[in-house]
Amino acid sequence: MNHSASAGLIVLTTLCLLLLSACGSSSSSTPEDPVAVLSSDRTSLPMGESVLFDASGSTPGVGNSLSYSWTLLSQPVGSTVTLVCEESELHSAQESQDGEGEEEQQPAESADCMNDAIRKLYTDLPGAYEVNVQVADSRASTHARQTINATNTEPVAVITPVPSTAYLGWVQLDGSHSAAPTDGDAAELTYAWSLTVPAASDTSLDNFTAVNPRFLADAEGTYTVSLVVRHGDTYSAPAHVEIDISAVNAIPVADVGGTQEGSDRVYRVNRGETVTLDGTGSTDADGDDLAYSWRFVGEYETFPIVPTGSQVMELTDARSATPSFIPDMAGTWYVELHVHDGLSRSQPATAKVIVTKPEDAPNTRPVLVANTKPTYVEANVIHRLVDWFDAYDIDGDTLTFTYTWLEKPSGNTDPLNWNPQGIIIAAPGTYTVSIVANDGHEDSEPLEITLQASVGGLANTRPVAEVVVPVSTALTGQVVLLDGTKSYDPDDDQIFWQWSWIERPVGSNTDFLDGTATMSRAEFIPDVPGAYIAALSVTDSQGAVSVPWQVSRQNHATSLKTATILAKEQNHAPVLNPGFTHSGGVRLHQLGRVRQQGLYSPVVLAEGKILPAVNMLAGGFDPDGDRLYYNWTLEEQPADSTAELSLWGRLESGTEPDSAAALENINQPGLYRIKVEASDGLEEALPQYLSFTVHSREDGNWPGVLMERIEADGEQIVLRLADDQWNDRSLPEGTIGSATSGTCARQSRENTPTLIEMNQAGGWTIDEHIRLTAGQGQAYTIADLQLVARNEELAAVIPSPSILGIQNGDTITEAGTAVRFWIPALPEGDQYASYVSTSYPNNYNFDLSFRIVETGQFIDSCLIRASAWRD
Incomplete structure (x- = not known):
């Protein structure tokens, strides 16, 4: 026998036995996991063409078949395409208006895909598309991803987001996602918008060439917005959006009646007499029927309260327009009225009921x-x-x-x-x-x-009730959660919860769901529209109770914890109109008005400098008057940026928490993009975006003319060096002492936004130096140079100020032009000095204004506003 062959046979036999043993013992081994393989027939293609994604190379685990689940993970902003079957073909959808129209290519509808392993994608916008396939057998799953890029040779106009419906009021448009040709610079795009309005409307776009214009929808109907973008000598095809505008529900207005005494509504009555309250003056602009809800409140408290010692527990017919009660104590009582139209609840209206002792009544001891x-x-x-x-x-x-x-x-x-x-x-x-x-x-x-x-903490203290309402709005028939888990006992004693009703709408038979009235989390189901107000009290293991809801005014027990839920039968989604705010030193102007969305004046940042903050408002609006909940996300910023989002709560009285935010510590040039989201607890608003570009001072790439404050060093004009961060700021428009530069940005209308305000305290003289520098290698001509006193009567008695270094017809280039703006002092003892300081102590003010002209096409207006006053 050949021993080597014999040995090989033994090895082969042993291997086969091992394999057979492995195959036959399912209880002692695990099949292989599936493997996902995803490819595309191309990774780069012209926009408008299709690409096939193929996962047929994926393999299942041993002895299993595969199933496929497809997801389009990401696509360019504004893209509306989805993955379709391999067999799907484009067909023409003729959209006609007045006999004219344009063909729009759309994937044809088809039955369920015959081959789950292959999907097709028609690209509709330039940019990246990322596809994910999840493959699974009977035991496990895995996934694979593939990214393709659609290219374009011409610019593409994109309007995002597309608000198909909106309400009367401001409507924000966004063209910032329009695309330049592949490898082109989107910063070089110019914009041309048009707006078609209903016959009853008299509105127009606030700026036809801006990236982010808006319009005031002043009539119901369909508004059609169109956008064409230009890159060099190439124009895009127009993008169109139709927006259906409807009226929102008018929030009713409560009228508590009584007589007007100063800022108060007042009823006057003797103790023991009936006082009838009158809410019939309440109104609803839509003519909806109103439900009334009256209650006693405290002077400072917002929960039910009557004067200490009173036996009056509630108003008679508190759900009618004209309730009544008989006060049994002299003093001041407070009543509150809300009205509800079935969808929205009014703001409260409050009246005083001043009760006096009858003249013939004997004294009663305290x-x-x-x-x-x-x-x-x-x-x-x-x-x-x-x-x-x-x-x-x-x-x-x-x-x-x-x-x-x-x-x-x-x-x-x-x-x-x-x-x-x-x-x-x-x-x-x-x-x-x-x-x-x-x-x-x-x-x-x-x-x-x-x-x-x-001593030693042995004394017992009251527990504290805390109520959290995750969402303060609900639909009838939905379960509502009230959360009291943050209640606590300062002594760490065990606590027990008790929920009770303060108010329920007329006709409501709801109550807390079984057992939850004594749990940390209570639940109920609103059965009719209106306000549901619940109160929470907690008791510790030694019997001490948190402040009850029926308390005395002397104690001013404002720590009562209540929850108000507004229930309705239908909901309208909120809308967002975010913008930048001048609060905190950032003031942005467009066409002479405060700009609510978008930076028209470019931000220019010098190397090594930091822009402390750009402040923003969410601009949320809920058609039903519901409370809104906000979320802010910094979605894009330059590399090495240290900028951070800071939520700083309410900017204005009456606004919700997190309705304002700031982007702080901006240290890098580039694009910054912030996403704003809002929800009323039932539906989310269409997300909106705020974006702006910070330009590099050293690169000279800002559009228009940069205006900087400088100072004289002998005969040399140099940039002013600041000692604190506020003077280091380069803003679109700022105050001298708070900022050092602004820009005259290109506009298509002849308006005059204020760019720099110079304020001189402690004397009358202003002597400032400013440098004007053209960006992007352009040249601009000075026109209509004016220096005008803002008070004509004052101008007749004071010396004239001077402008040095600039005159009409001068050309502003990238080399820069120095300008001296000088308001002379009034001579001491001058006959006008006393008159001016007495009659116009804070009004020694001038406007320096001029226009910059680029190639005879764009005319911009810049204004320097100067003020001087004595301390």
Whole structure:
């Protein structure tokens, strides 16, 4: 026998046995996982053509078949294409208007794809498309991705996002995603917008050549927006968007009635007489039927409260337009009215009810009542005795108080007298005090309060109720969650929750779902539209209760935790109109008005400098008046940028948290792009974007003319060097002392935005130097140079200011031109000095204005505003 052959046979036999053993023992081994393989028939193609994605090379695990799940992960902004079957073909969709139209190529509809392993994609915009395929067998899954790029030889106009519906008011448009030819510079695009409006509309675009124009939709109907972009000598095909504008629901207005006394609505009545409130003046601009909701409130509190000692628990017919009650105490009562039109709730309207004692009524002695505050206290801590009792006088008389120690530990020497800041209970032990109130006529019955003082945190304190409402708006029939899990006990005692109703709409039979009224999270289902107001109280294991909702005005117990849910049968999605704000030093102007969206004046940043912040507003609007929740994302910034988004809450009274943000510490030139999102808890607004480009001072690539403040160093004019970061700022428009530069940006209208304001305190003289420098290698001509006093009467009695270094017809180039702007001082003792300082102490003001002309086509206006005043 051949021994080598025999040995090989043994090895082969052994290998086969091992393989057979492996194949036959499914319980002791795991099949191989599937492998995903994805390819495309090309990775670069002209825009408008199709590409095939093929995953047929994927393999399953042993003995299994594959299934495929396809996703288009990303595509150019504005693209609307989806993955289609391999068999799908383009067909022409003829869109005609008045007999004319243009053909739009669309994928033909087809049955379910016969071959799941292959998908087709028709590209509709230039840019990158990323596709993902998930392959799975019966045991496992995996995925593969492929990216292709669509190219273009001509510019492409893109309007994003496309708001197919909107409401009366401002409508924001965005052309910033328009594309230059492949390998071209999008910064070189120019824009030409047009707008077709309904017959009843008298609106127009606020700027026809801006990247981000807007218009005021002033009538219902269809508005058609078109955009053509130009790159060099090449024009794009027009992009069209139709926007259907409808009226929003008018939020009703509550009228609480009464007579107007100063800024208050007031009812006056004697104690014991019926007072009838009148809400019939409430209105709804849509003519909707109104539901009324009245309640007592405190002067400072927003929850139900009546004067201490009153037996009046609620208004009679509180859900009618004309409720009533009989006040049993003199003093000032407060009532609040909301009206609801089935979709939106009004802002509250509040009235005072001033109740006086009847003239023939005898005096009634005051009353003292102990309250529910725990009587175990901490020693060596300041305590306010007024926290342990309530006092009232039904005649409304002013009360004074007398305090007497009945018992106290020998170690306590603190005097006992009325002190709003409280007294220090120094030593542990028992303290008993007698309190008597006097109304100027007679004393109350004495009230004794006993406090047990201890040290080391042995005294019990009230737990604290905290309520979180994840979403304050709901649809009827939906489960609503109220969250009290943030409630706590300062002593770490166990706490128990109790939810109760303060208000439910008329006709509502809802209640907390089974068991949840005593849980940390309560649930209910609103059954009719309107406001649902719930209150939470918590009790600790020693019986101490958080501040109840029916409390006295003397305690000013504003720590009550309530939740208000507004329920409705239908919802309208919110809309966003974000923009930059002049708050914090950034002031952006376009056509002489504050610009709400988009930077028209370019930002220029010198090397090594930092722009501290660009401030932004979300500009959220909810048609139903619902509260909005915001999210901000910095989606794009230059490499090595240290810029960070900072959410700084409400910018203006009445706006929601996170409705304002700032992009801080901008240190790099380049494009910055911020995404703004908003939700009313039921639907999300169409996301919007804020973007701006920071240009490099050293590269000279800004459009238009850069205006910088400089200073004279002997005969040499140099850039002013600042000692603090505020003077280092280069902004589109700023205040001298807050910023050092601005730009005259190209516009197609002859308006005059203020670029620099110079303010000189401590004297009358202004002597400033400014340099004008053209960007992008352009040249501009100075025209219509003017220096005008803003007060004609003052101009007649003061010396004329001067402009040195610039005159009409001068050319501004990239070499720069220095300008001296000089307002002379009034001579001391001058006959006009006293007149000016007396009659116009803060009005020694001039406007220096001029226009810059580029090739006779674009005319821009720049304004330097100067003011001088004495300290």
